[in-house]
Amino acid sequence: MPNASIVAVGTELLFGQTVNTNAAYVSEQLQLLGVSVLYHFTVGDNPARMKRTLALAFAESDIVVTTGGLGPTQDDITKEMIAEHMGAPLVYDEEAKARLDAIMRDIGRANYTENNMKQAWLPEGCTVFYNNAGTAPGFALERGGKTAIALPGPPREMKKMMRESVIPYLSQKSDSVIYSKMLRFYGIGESALETALLPIIDGQTDPTVAPYAKEGECAVRVTSMRRTEAEARAAVEATVARARELAGAYLYSEDDEEYHEVVVRLLAEKGLRLAAAESCTGGLFAGAITAVAGSSAVFDRGFVTYSNASKTALLGVPADVIERYGAVSEPCCRAMALGALARSDADIAVAVTGIAGPGGSDCGKPVGTGFYGIARRGARGDGDGEGASDARAEVHEKYFRDRGRRVNRQAAVLELCDMVRKAIEGGGR
Amino acid sequence: MPNASIVAVGTELLFGQTVNTNAAYVSEQLQLLGVSVLYHFTVGDNPARMKRTLALAFAESDIVVTTGGLGPTQDDITKEMIAEHMGAPLVYDEEAKARLDAIMRDIGRANYTENNMKQAWLPEGCTVFYNNAGTAPGFALERGGKTAIALPGPPREMKKMMRESVIPYLSQKSDSVIYSKMLRFYGIGESALETALLPIIDGQTDPTVAPYAKEGECAVRVTSMRRTEAEARAAVEATVARARELAGAYLYSEDDEEYHEVVVRLLAEKGLRLAAAESCTGGLFAGAITAVAGSSAVFDRGFVTYSNASKTALLGVPADVIERYGAVSEPCCRAMALGALARSDADIAVAVTGIAGPGGSDCGKPVGTGFYGIARRGARGDGDGEGASDARAEVHEKYFRDRGRRVNRQAAVLELCDMVRKAIEGGGR
Numbered sequence: 059m060p061n062a063s064i065v066a067v068g069t070e071l072l073f074g075q076t077v078n079t080n081a082a083y084v085s086e087q088l089q090l091l092g093v094s095v096l097y098h099f100t101v102g103d104n105p106a107r108m109k110r111t112l113a114l115a116f117a118e119s120d121i122v123v124t125t126g127g128l129g130p131t132q133d134d135i136t137k138e139m140i141a142e143h144m145g146a147p148l149v150y151d152e153e154a155k156a157r158l159d160a161i162m163r164d165i166g167r168a169n170y171t172e173n174n175m176k177q178a179w180l181p182e183g184c185t186v187f188y189n190n191a192g193t194a195p196g197f198a199l200e201r202g203g204k205t206a207i208a209l210p211g212p213p214r215e216m217k218k219m220m221r222e223s224v225i226p227y228l229s230q231k232s233d234s235v236i237y238s239k240m241l242r243f244y245g246i247g248e249s250a251l252e253t254a255l256l257p258i259i260d261g262q263t264d265p266t267v268a269p270y271a272k273e274g275e276c277a278v279r280v281t282s283m284r285r286t287e288a289e290a291r292a293a294v295e296a297t298v299a300r301a302r303e304l305a306g307a308y309l310y311s312e313d314d315e316e317y318h319e320v321v322v323r324l325l326a327e328k329g330l331r332l333a334a335a336e337s338c339t340g341g342l343f344a345g346a347i348t349a350v351a352g353s354s355a356v357f358d359r360g361f362v363t364y365s366n367a368s369k370t371a372l373l374g375v376p377a378d379v380i381e382r383y384g385a386v387s388e389p390c391c392r393a394m395a396l397g398a399l400a401r402s403d404a405d406i407a408v409a410v411t412g413i414a415g416p417g418g419s420d421c422g423k424p425v426g427t428g429f430y431g432i433a434r435r436g437a438r439g440d441g442d443g444e445g446a447s448d449a450r451a452e453v454h455e456k457y458f459r460d461r462g463r464r465v466n467r468q469a470a471v472l473e474l475c476d477m478v479r480k481a482i483e484g485g486g487r
Numbered sequence: 488m489p490n491a492s493i494v495a496v497g498t499e500l501l502f503g504q505t506v507n508t509n510a511a512y513v514s515e516q517l518q519l520l521g522v523s524v525l526y527h528f529t530v531g532d533n534p535a536r537m538k539r540t541l542a543l544a545f546a547e548s549d550i551v552v553t554t555g556g557l558g559p560t561q562d563d564i565t566k567e568m569i570a571e572h573m574g575a576p577l578v579y580d581e582e583a584k585a586r587l588d589a590i591m592r593d594i595g596r597a598n599y600t601e602n603n604m605k606q607a608w609l610p611e612g613c614t615v616f617y618n619n620a621g622t623a624p625g626f627a628l629e630r631g632g633k634t635a636i637a638l639p640g641p642p643r644e645m646k647k648m649m650r651e652s653v654i655p656y657l658s659q660k661s662d663s664v665i666y667s668k669m670l671r672f673y674g675i676g677e678s679a680l681e682t683a684l685l686p687i688i689d690g691q692t693d694p695t696v697a698p699y700a701k702e703g704e705c706a707v708r709v710t711s712m713r714r715t716e717a718e719a720r721a722a723v724e725a726t727v728a729r730a731r732e733l734a735g736a737y738l739y740s741e742d743d744e745e746y747h748e749v750v751v752r753l754l755a756e757k758g759l760r761l762a763a764a765e766s767c768t769g770g771l772f773a774g775a776i777t778a779v780a781g782s783s784a785v786f787d788r789g790f791v792t793y794s795n796a797s798k799t800a801l802l803g804v805p806a807d808v809i810e811r812y813g814a815v816s817e818p819c820c821r822a823m824a825l826g827a828l829a830r831s832d833a834d835i836a837v838a839v840t841g842i843a844g845p846g847g848s849d850c851g852k853p854v855g856t857g858f859y860g861i862a863r864r865g866a867r868g869d870g871d872g873e874g875a876s877d878a879r880a881e882v883h884e885k886y887f888r889d890r891g892r893r894v895n896r897q898a899a900v901l902e903l904c905d906m907v908r909k910a911i912e913g914g915g916r
Contacts, residue, residue: 072524073514074512074524076511077506078506079506081503081506081507082503082506082507084503094501096531097530097540098495099526099528100526100528104525107525114543118539334770340782341770341774344774344791345769345771345774348793349769352846357769358793358796359790359792360769360770361790362763362777362789362791365787365788365832367832371830371831372801401800401801403797467778
């Protein structure tokens with residue numbers, strides 16, 4: 059199994075102005091190709107320090123991936139340092155020049171400078187990765203059993219090149235094929251999930267089953283490396299089927315979707331429309347749902363009823379319910395869900411009222427307390443919502459350990475997604 | 488000026504499961520102390536590779552800061568490797584032991600294991616940084632002109648220790664004092680801002696004026712290093728005053744606040760309440776405003792009117808306005824703002840309707856188009872909103888270059904914040 063190191067080049071990273079997200083992305087992609095990662099380095103545009111970094115990286119790794127420093131300015135020296143380290147002269151690449159010409163013509167800079175031309179010089183004998191999202195080409199260069207892979211620094215350009223050029227390049231050098239799936243779970247803790255999945259974790263070397271840490275949920279990557287893609291895929295699918303048996307109640311995506319993406323997909327599949335009444339999440343749930351392109355087909359409207367008066371005015375929550383039970387209560391949440399359904403064109407309405415913190419626990423309920431309600435049209439109901447006599451609402455209380463306002467609110471959004479998925483899939487509560 | 492390298496220890500970083508945000512945070516804090524950063528390294532829990540990494544880091548840097556690898560398991564070897572490299576034996580620290588005892592008692596684990604005890608052993612002669620957010624203590628160790636600083640890996644623990652222990656520790660070793668302010672600008676591009684601020688950037692060595700890249704806005708850090716804090720502060724304030732003269736129209740925070748935090752602060756200062764009617768942002772603006780603790784005092788309610796029917800039902804936008812001009816239009820936005828004001832207890836209501844993409848441009852308007860409206864109670868008005876005869880609305884169109892749905896929506900949220908700030912500060916439009 060080959061190994062790799064990743065060298066990020068950029069003074070803005072050393073200043074702390076920019077977080078190096080490239081290293082994590084490249085690492086994950088390399089792992090999926092069966093390449094283990096030994097080191098990440100970050101270095102500025104200092105030739106002596108870059109030289110020492112490359113020396114250490116190449117001394118210990120089969121593959122060295124660099125990100126950044128491929129641009130047109132004098133400070134961009136990654137290509138030159140790699141060429142020098144590997145003893146390959148820079149030569150002029152006609153296609154790179156033609157592509158640069160085309161880009162510069164497009165943006166109306168016909169007479170661009172000598173500097174821009176710098177990007178058309180590439181190490182002799184390299185495999186060029188033309189850049190479909192920017193100007194600087196990347197490349198792979200092999201010498202003496204070592205491989206250098208140079209990628210541009212902007213994450214969008216880097217990721218596109220990684221997907222379109224680097225992964226095919228590395229895959230074709232390998233005699234095995236990797237197939238992998240990321241499963242997403244909600245409603246179960248990391249250690250409980252690991253315990254549940256023990257039969258497919260313990261003693262199993264292929265597919266591997268690796269838990270990933272996520273905020274408020276769990277993810278597990280199932281990966282197989284086999285001779286053919288069909289074999290790898292079959293092995294992964296068999297393990298995924300076992301995971302479904304072992305922890306299916308918590309499994310919300312087998313394809314690395316966000317929970318709000320799953321909700322939009324399920325609503326679209328069933329031709330259902332959604333409304334939301336939010337207190338403590340303050341619009342975050344609607345914001346997450348509408349972040350999905352095409353959500354306008356399934357999301358009807360949202361009520362951000364932050365004040366008590368707005369709960370009564372917009373949703374018809376009786377003022378005496380709020381007075382008697384408080385805004386953070388089962389009856390208030392039920393009235394919010396039924397009110398949102400009655401005052402919308404949606405088939406399903408969700409509601410949440412809770413205490414996001416840091417204040418608000420003076421009502422006697424701790425920060426992290428929330429009531430979650432869902433109302434559906436058409437079922438035989440209990441008739442306690444104005445104009446929603448055919449609607450039925452279910453409400454549950456859930457307490458999340460207080461981890462700060464931001465995390466508490468995100469947890470509430472996931473819980474709302476979970477409630478919608480279970481309602482659609484008929485799991486109920 | 489001393490220099491430093493940062494070594495992050497953790498296999499999860501090399502797997503790409505976790506992004507190393509610690510390096511950027513520590514780098515920025517060190518820069519603010521006048522320490523330049525030469526390298527970031529990431530290494531797993533492999534003793535040989537950690538040894539080579541520490542050797543390179545110490546060979547070139549005055550200070551080496553490590554994050555991670557201080558926990559109780561056998562894999563946690565950062566402390567041991569530093570102690571070995573610097574020739575300091577590990578000794579038993581009574582206070583660390585007493586603190587561990589107290590934490591374990593609190594969480595009900597009286598008979599904890601030998602492993603936990605490992606955290607009470609620290610390098611002889613070190614300055615201990617007790618951990619106020621977790622169990623593993625950090626430390627600083629000086630030997631032969633070099634300083635090792637070991638911090639825990641979890642960002643929350645690391646940042647707290649950095650703020651409370653490391654910055655005072657390093658400051659007290661310096662004979663100069665750093666003072667710095669982060670200014671935030673909106674509505675001006677990065678290069679235009681640099682041009683505007685040229686008089687305080689060019690040829691000025693103290694305070695330094697350094698632009699930072701931000702999404703949809705610009706930030707500038709003004710830093711001074713002087714003999715006393717009073718001197719440094721006075722120098723920074725004088726430069727900030729100049730920045731205000733040069734680009735004050737775009738300056739929304741002198742204290743590194745997010746724009747929605749500024750909006751909540753200004754509303755609270757004036758005793759004003761806000762309502763929002765959102766179409767393309769789908770609740771994101773309300774979500775941002777209510778992310779601020781205490782926003783319940785200033786945010787009344789939000790209307791997420793995603794469907795055309797909901798614009799009419801919830802905000803009273805006449806159906807024929809939508810039919811004649813479209814939902815993404817000046818008249819629709821005006822009716823949304825006035826409707827939100829009339830249907831709330833707020834003093835100010837904002838509205839946005841636009842095209843977030845990727846679809847939606849079939850109405851003849853490109854993705855990135857948006858109409859932004861603001862309505863206020865009390866001013867003499869034009870009487871075109873139901874129940875808002877004393878209200879006045881102003882609407883403007885703004886086009887942001889399409890940079891994908893997520894960024895487009897964030898840009899719209901900033902534009903809404905900008906509109907509220909200017910209305911409150913009397914700038915108008």
